[in-house]
Amino acid sequence: MLETRLDLDRIRAACRVIDPQFLHTPMYQCEALGRRLGCTVSIKLETANPVRSFKARGTELVTSLLTEQGRTAAVCASAGNLGQALGWSGRRRGLDVTVVASRRAPLAKLDRIRTLGAELELVDGDIETARERAASIAQQRGIRLVEDSLDVETCEGAATIGLELASARTSFDAVLIALGGGAMATGVGYVLKSLLPAVEVICVQPMGAPALTRSWHERRVITTESTDTIADGVAGRYPIPEVLDDLLAVADDAVLVQESSIVAGIRMLMEHTGLVVEPSAALGVAAVLENRDRFADRHIVTIICGSNVDMNAYHHWVYQ
Amino acid sequence: MLETRLDLDRIRAACRVIDPQFLHTPMYQCEALGRRLGCTVSIKLETANPVRSFKARGTELVTSLLTEQGRTAAVCASAGNLGQALGWSGRRRGLDVTVVASRRAPLAKLDRIRTLGAELELVDGDIETARERAASIAQQRGIRLVEDSLDVETCEGAATIGLELASARTSFDAVLIALGGGAMATGVGYVLKSLLPAVEVICVQPMGAPALTRSWHERRVITTESTDTIADGVAGRYPIPEVLDDLLAVADDAVLVQESSIVAGIRMLMEHTGLVVEPSAALGVAAVLENRDRFADRHIVTIICGSNVDMNAYHHWVYQ
Numbered sequence: 001m002l003e004t005r006l007d008l009d010r011i012r013a014a015c016r017v018i019d020p021q022f023l024h025t026p027m028y029q030c031e032a033l034g035r036r037l038g039c040t041v042s043i044k045l046e047t048a049n050p051v052r053s054f055k056a057r058g059t060e061l062v063t064s065l066l067t068e069q070g071r072t073a074a075v076c077a078s079a080g081n082l083g084q085a086l087g088w089s090g091r092r093r094g095l096d097v098t099v100v101a102s103r104r105a106p107l108a109k110l111d112r113i114r115t116l117g118a119e120l121e122l123v124d125g126d127i128e129t130a131r132e133r134a135a136s137i138a139q140q141r142g143i144r145l146v147e148d149s150l151d152v153e154t155c156e157g158a159a160t161i162g163l164e165l166a167s168a169r170t171s172f173d174a175v176l177i178a179l180g181g182g183a184m185a186t187g188v189g190y191v192l193k194s195l196l197p198a199v200e201v202i203c204v205q206p207m208g209a210p211a212l213t214r215s216w217h218e219r220r221v222i223t224t225e226s227t228d229t230i231a232d233g234v235a236g237r238y239p240i241p242e243v244l245d246d247l248l249a250v251a252d253d254a255v256l257v258q259e260s261s262i263v264a265g266i267r268m269l270m271e272h273t274g275l276v277v278e279p280s281a282a283l284g285v286a287a288v289l290e291n292r293d294r295f296a297d298r299h300i301v302t303i304i305c306g307s308n309v310d311m312n313a314y315h316h317w318v319y320q
Numbered sequence: 321m322l323e324t325r326l327d328l329d330r331i332r333a334a335c336r337v338i339d340p341q342f343l344h345t346p347m348y349q350c351e352a353l354g355r356r357l358g359c360t361v362s363i364k365l366e367t368a369n370p371v372r373s374f375k376a377r378g379t380e381l382v383t384s385l386l387t388e389q390g391r392t393a394a395v396c397a398s399a400g401n402l403g404q405a406l407g408w409s410g411r412r413r414g415l416d417v418t419v420v421a422s423r424r425a426p427l428a429k430l431d432r433i434r435t436l437g438a439e440l441e442l443v444d445g446d447i448e449t450a451r452e453r454a455a456s457i458a459q460q461r462g463i464r465l466v467e468d469s470l471d472v473e474t475c476e477g478a479a480t481i482g483l484e485l486a487s488a489r490t491s492f493d494a495v496l497i498a499l500g501g502g503a504m505a506t507g508v509g510y511v512l513k514s515l516l517p518a519v520e521v522i523c524v525q526p527m528g529a530p531a532l533t534r535s536w537h538e539r540r541v542i543t544t545e546s547t548d549t550i551a552d553g554v555a556g557r558y559p560i561p562e563v564l565d566d567l568l569a570v571a572d573d574a575v576l577v578q579e580s581s582i583v584a585g586i587r588m589l590m591e592h593t594g595l596v597v598e599p600s601a602a603l604g605v606a607a608v609l610e611n612r613d614r615f616a617d618r619h620i621v622t623i624i625c626g627s628n629v630d631m632n633a634y635h636h637w638v639y640q
Contacts (some may be wrong), residue, residue, distance in 0.1 A: 020489070021348050026368035028341050045368050048346035052594060115351065147539065169340070274372060274596035274627035307594035319635075 004246040005152050006190040011159045014026075018060040019092070022049050023160060027168055027301070032272040037288045040299040042172060043273060044165060046306070047281070051112075053233075053306035055085035058157030058183060060116030062146055063089040065153060072096060075137045076146040077130035078181070079233050080109025081306050087094030098143075100134040102126050106232060106278075106310045126227065128237050149181030149243045162191025165301060165309040172199060172299040176284030179203035179212055179254060180234030182243040184305060203247070203254040204283035206262060209235040213254040215244050230317070231262060231307055233280035261286035263317045269304070270318060271276060278309040279317075324566040325472050326510040330615030331479045338380040338579055339412070342369050343480060347621070352592040353572030357608045360619040362492060363593060366603070366626070371432075373553075373626035375405035378503060382466055383409040385473060392416060395457045396466040397450035399500070399553050400429025401626050402474075406466060407436030418463075420454040422446050426598075426630045444640060446547065446556050469563045478504040482511025485621060489601060492519060493618040496604030497530055498625050499523035499574060500554030502563040508623070509570030523567070523574040524603040526582060529555040533574040535564050550637070551582055551599035553626055581606035583637045589624070590638060598629040599637075 015023060018180040026045045034041040040096035040213050059082070063179035066074060078088050083099035095305035097118040101110060102125060113120050121137070123129045131147075165175060165188065175192060179184045189201040205213040208229030214222045220245055227235040248253075265282030268289075269275045284302030288295045335343060346365045354361040366374035379402070386394060393416040396406050403419035404504060410417035417438040421430060422445060433440050441457070443449045451467075458465035468474050485508065495512060497505045509521040525533040528549030534542045541564055547555040567574075585602030588609075589595045604622030608615045 014405065021346070024344065026346065030368050031370065035435070043368075047594060048363075048365050048368060049348050050351065113353065115355070120558055270596060271631055274367060274629070276590060276594035276596060283440070309594070315639075319639075 002249050004190050004249050006156055008194055011156045014061045014156050015032045015160050016066040018057055022056045030273050034296045036268060036272060038292050039295040039297060042301045044301055047304055048170045051084045051088050052308050053081040054158060055081045056088055058154035059085040059089040061153045063093050063095055066144055067093045071144055073143040074146050075134050075143055077134035079127050080105045081233055081308055082148050087118035089111050091117050095195040098137060100130040101164055102130055104188040108310045109308045145185050149183040150240045154183040155187040159187030159191050163186040163275040166195040172301050174200035174202055175301045176202050176204055176287055177303055178234055178283045178305050179205040181236055182212055182247050186243060186246040186250055193250045195242055200252045201250060203251050204287045205234060205256055206231045207258055210256050211237050212239040213256050216247055216254040231279035251312045255287050257286040259289055261289045264289055266317050275304060276307055277304055281305050322569050324510050324569050326476055328514055331476045334381045334476050335480050337384040338377055342376045350593050356588060356592060358612050359615045359617060362462060362621045364621055364623045367624055371404045371408050372628050373401040374478060375401045376408055377480050378474035379405040379409040381473045381477040383413050383415055384465055387413045391464055393463040394466050394588055395454050395463055397454035399447050399529045401424045401553055401628055402468050403433040407433050407438035411437050418457060420450040422450055428630045429628045455583040468561045469503040474503040474506040479507030479511050482508040486511055486515040492621050494520035494522055495621045496522050496524055496607055497553055497623055498600045498603045499525040501556055502532055502567050506563060506566040506570060513570045520572045521570060523571050524607040525554060526551045527574055527576040527578055530576050531557050532559040534578050535559045536567055536574040549607050553600035575607050577610055584609055586637050596627055597624055598626045
């Protein structure tokens with residue numbers, strides 16, 4: 001029995017409250033990409049939905065619970081994707097949503113949060129500054145603070161991806177999961193370790209934002225002073241102790257990748273799969289590029305977790 | 321009762337033999353694209369699968385019937401997507417597949433046909449030349465000729481998209497379908513006219529390859545001397561009489577669009593949905609761009625039917 005905060009029955013039950021358009025996402029083998037990477041590659045595609053990321057699996061769960069409790073408002077800090085997802089799920093259920101984000105977040109993400117009708121507050125500083133501000137708004141207004149990765153619903157929502165992977169008709173050897181706050185990694189990892197323990201759960205983080213990966217390796221929370229990565233969606237500095245504990249229970253490995261590999265991954269995903277992805281979604285491909293021997297001839301699944309990207313930055317990565 | 325060659329019960333039965341990874345494809349609203357087009361836009365995404373087009377729905381059906389009949393080989397002419405799909409479905413069932421294509425077909429499509437293990441024969445000329453050559457190979461070798469749009473299985477396979485549209489949880493006013501040989505248009509159109517007769521079925525073809533659209537308007541087969549369009553997947557010159565009859569029974573309209581609108585559609589789909597598409601898949605957006613008034617404030621569904629595109633050409637369309 002895995003010792004985590006997550007619960008398989010609750011995760012199964014979550015599927016009943018998540019809007020079906022976020023569930024049963026495509027999973028398919030991409031031979032063209034696999035040939036370039038020297039292994040069998042399957043894609044689990046989390047971007048073909050109204051918010052273009054996996055985050056709505058979690059916010060659907062959170063907001064359905066809030067509605068049950070008669071709450072009418074919520075606030076979150078977000079690098080961009082959680083804010084969109086909470087905006088979408090909140091609008092659907094008539095909740096007032098406030099999102100706090102860094103002024104440096106991709107404009108595409110900020111624009112899309114606004115058009116969903118959420119109140120957007122920008123802060124100087126990074127996601128950690130936004131987290132502090134969101135907490136203070138929650139306290140001032142007496143509304144629910146949605147904390148990505150700390151709130152177990154965000155992990156258990158993401159964990160429904162794991163249920164789908166576990167019921168796939170083809171077997172696979174390893175799953176590569178972008179590691180940011182840890183909701184997706186602990187969620188998917190927990191389900192796979194519960195149902196398919198032989199599958200290797202590998203978390204991937206940028207070298208420029210290594211806090212949680214370092215923490216996992218040293219088995220204690222390690223923070224960093226700053227981050228420096230194009231993968232804005234996974235650039236935290238203060239790992240959450242409870243999330244680290246869960247990650248220690250479910251992850252087989254956590255690796256760091258270079259920025260140049262992330263860019264190469266973005267390009268390969270465009271070239272060989274026809275997918276425009278945000279940098280976080282290219283972390284899995286980047287990990288294979290940096291360690292081809294490890295994955296040679298194995299069947300890996302990489303979760304394409306988001307595609308909210310500023311097109312100017314994207315064009316620059318793809319063509320410069 | 322619609323008078324066509326298609327049959328709703330057979331279409332429902334087809335879902336049982338088509339590999340599930342080609343079924344229940346994502347359908348979701350894209351608000352960012354809708355804002356630019358002045359209407360509500362839902363995408364039906366047919367590219368998140370191993371062959372990156374809807375064509376495997378048909379080839380899964382064809383090859384399962386061939387296997388039942390104890391056949392071991394098949395040949396088709398293809399603009400590229402049918403060849404990949406037949407290659408994929410044939411390989412899965414141990415059939416020898418030969419594909420005849422134009423030497424001018426996109427290299428990406430030709431490469432992917434080869435890597436699936438199909439025998440690829442290239443002809444000078446266009447898809448109509450390839451059709452003649454495929455027929456002669458079938459006769460010489462005594463093997464099954466798979467004729468796109470003429471073989472009812474290719475239409476009924478594509479028609480399973482219509483079943484999914486008809487069971488969508490949100491209602492919509494019109495569906496925009498790329499018109500080439502007519503398999504997708506007659507298939508999807510037949511199901512929608514059977515189950516949701518109020519939904520407008522609108523076929524879209526490039527002005528540079530107008531044969532079937534003109535034929536539909538004049539209610540008789542009209543051929544053209546040549547084609548001139550970037551939308552290689554829909555560039556036929558000789559409409560098939562049986563297909564025209566079906567199309568006359570199920571389509572509400574058939575419109576032609578300019579090349580510049582197709583390019584604009586490709587760009588908008590990249591910019592606002594993060595999807596790399598081949599030109600045929602942008603025909604629906606192109607049709608809205610050319611007649612915004614017609615679609616204003618309505619809910620349209622556009623089928624993103626394929627993403628097999630040469631990246632050099634794609635970059636040229638997007639950036640020049």
